[in-house]
Amino acid sequence: MTFTASLPDATVQTCIVHLLRHSLDFVSYKDRKPVATALKDIYRATDAEAAEKALTAFEGSEWGKRYKAIGQSWRRAWSEVIPFFAFPGEVRKIVYTTNQIEALNSKLRRAVRARGHFPNDDAAMKLLFLILNRAEKEWKMAPREWAMAKVQFAILYGERFTKAMA
Structure with a gap:
């Protein structure tokens, strides 16, 4: 699914912060910081396509292989994550959390x-x-x-x- 420059009137977007917290629920305490750092490449990507490549890269990484449930949860929520990437970076800083x-x-x-x-x-x-x-x-x-x-x-x-x- 790709987005064009024009944004729909009503877009459903999941809370990136809640998705991150949910992801870290699967992770042992000592691994939380490095896993959170690895996930930054996904939600800081320039667009949905780059984010999907970053998610695929995460799934293939050491952390993605160790904690497979993280990649699966992001994939399940992906249709609610990608509206986030339709906004410029300045707007993302405001709407990344609900x-x-x-x-x-x-x-x-x-x-x-x-x-x-x-x-x-x-x-x-x-x-x-x-x-x-x-x-x-x-x-x-x-x-x-x-x-x-x-x-x-x-x-x-x-x-x-x-x-x-x-």
Whole structure:
């Protein structure tokens, strides 16, 4: 599967950090640093094709042969990994992890679960709006990579992005 320069509106991407953590679950403690270093060639590749070559190289390496489950888990998740490579490096530094998204989703789920039920859809939307406003006030500072990522998003998504930022 290859990606063109135009990105789809909705792309499913797995969290690279979670995939790495899952990979290291298969590794003995003393081998974690060298295996993590070997995996960097995959997620730091310039594009999906180079990443697949790096994955194949990892699978053929000493670490890949010793811990075959790592290559297998990356292959199983590959269709969710390759959307990551459609973005420029500046954007990858922002989207390589989904921890912030998962934290926000957790707050929303917790609020909905505590409420239990809603008389109508508007009531649910109002609650979610209030939770999002409160969560936004907790955000201290944007990551330093955000400035460069914004430029890349403006290039990739054009008016759609600039309207959202207004």
